[in-house]
Amino acid sequence: MKNIYMLFLAITGLISFVSCNNEWEDEQYEQLVSFKAEPNTQGVAWTYVRYKPDGIVKFDLPIMISGSTPNTQDRVVRIGLDRDTLATLNREQFGHREELFFRELPSSFYSMPETVTIPAGESLVTIPIEFSLADIDEVEKWVLPLQILEDPSGNYQVNPHKHYKRAMLRITPFNTYSGAYSGSFYKIFLEDDKNEALTINEHRAYVVDEETIFFYAGTRDVDFLDRKYYKVFVKFLDDGQLEVWSDNAENNAFKIDDAQPTYYTMEEEWDAVKPYLKHVYITLSFAYSFEDYTAIPGLRVKYSTEGTLSMQRDLNTLIPDEDQQIQW
Template sequence: MKKIYILFLVMATTIFGLSSCNNEWEDEQYEQLVSFKAPPNTEGVSWTYIRYKPDGKVTFNLPVVVSGSTPNTENRTVRVGLDLDTLAILNREQFGERQELYYGVLESKYYNMPETVTIPAGESQAVIPIEFSLADIDESDKWVLPLQILDDPAGNYHVNPHKHYKRAMLRIAPFNDYSGEYSSTQFKIYLEGNRDRELTMNTQRAYVVDEETVFFYAGTRDADYLDRKSYKVFVRFTDEQIDIQKKKLEIWSDNAENNKFEVDDEQAYYTVDESWDQVKPYEKRIYINLSFGYRFEDYTSAPGLRLRYQTVGTMAMERKLNTLIPDEDQQIEW
């Protein structure tokens, strides 16, 4: 009898439990919040690569998403604006009082964007079309477009409170076929006449000037030097053939009168090779190799003292392209 009672009690509990269950997975498990999709790097900015076009505008689509476990059921018109305060805080945190190193706010003449974007009902994502025109931009200034999602007084949406989701610090970086990070361990830098004490840098970044031209910073300088604008080395990629593989490079400085810039090798050249990855047949690889040398004087590091440097060697860059992605700025593995 006792066993029958226990069995009856178990069955009753099971039936009661089943009757009280509902499909809780059909309910929203999280709060639906609006966010940018622009994750920052360790410096707090999101590198945004824009194809350089001399006579045309380029549209970059910045994603805006609605989080949650259930579909978005409303048309949500999201307001977007500049976030100058956060950029000011970011600059102070990264660079202290060294204002020459601060990220600059991208001037309005370089871009155009709508003030709102609508995420339709049934969709969890929309994009803000930002139209850039970067023909005459100077990359020695570090441009950032600081954006934030603004609150909606009507309560049509709620902004994600986390700072890396409600804000997008877009570090604008134009690119052409030759810009990017070059391996420079084989590019030697030394005081003229003293090759026993060579200097090298692991990488050097090439910045866009126009479709065929980039610039590096001379010697060991990089974007964190206060005097970087005085030491630009311009490199133009020409179509002039030197031999079956090599094409001529043109090298110059826009400050040669002060830094006494001289090209050391009139036969400066570059090569471009392409191949397809054997494991990923959709991945195209482009190899760019530069060979050149120059001399310059460092006249700003120590007042009253001019140090003459000589450089010579090669730089190399590998660019990987995922050809399954139609958008060029997205298919390059930066």
């Protein structure tokens, strides 16, 4: 009787063991199609694209199928624009201040396929988007709003989560000198009062062409309604000198201050701990004055600046693609 009881327990345990194994072989989650484009606090995903004046730059946007088991069939996924979500995002972020809205990137600046195939056995592919950004005006905040469209035939299911179903790509061209510069050593004075200085932690530089960037003058940034009237252009010359000007000097009375040398330095250094990581340090020195003529109607307020701006760009040299190599 004891032997029969032990045999019963052994058979029961074996059945349980087999059942557990079979259970883990089954799909544990839903197989859903998703973008890989994590948004920031403003609801957009910064997408850096190398600036090329005469060429097309390809950006690969990842798209994947979730699940614990391999994808078992070819799936043709449809991609489309999502203007409704972009409009909702603008209202949530900026209310009725249309000058601050994200703008849909015009179709003349990009091309992409309407579908992408995820082959059987694969769970991750990329959508090739070709950008041509030579004449783009970075005063506007360009966004390419994409969504995964439903499939009437049921060939795939779209992830219902809004951050996976949609990709709000904040298109940002970059060159060697663009990016976020530290303003800790850059002083801004009101009416030449050297006793009271303003500083801004970050001055962002935007692309004009391969050798030229622009900043916004004084304390202005991308969230000022009148920002387009206060662009400061900086061109990098071969001899370490800078050419600095404004395209609106007749109205904002922009003037370079020759009392401070105008130049730039660029140095490279390998990381002491991570031998594959290269640091590039760029320092800019220039000073200027301008008049704010739009903030208060009928009143012109003079500002002057002096000091240096600096940027550190870190490059992971193990990554071959430049847009992915830079650790933004």
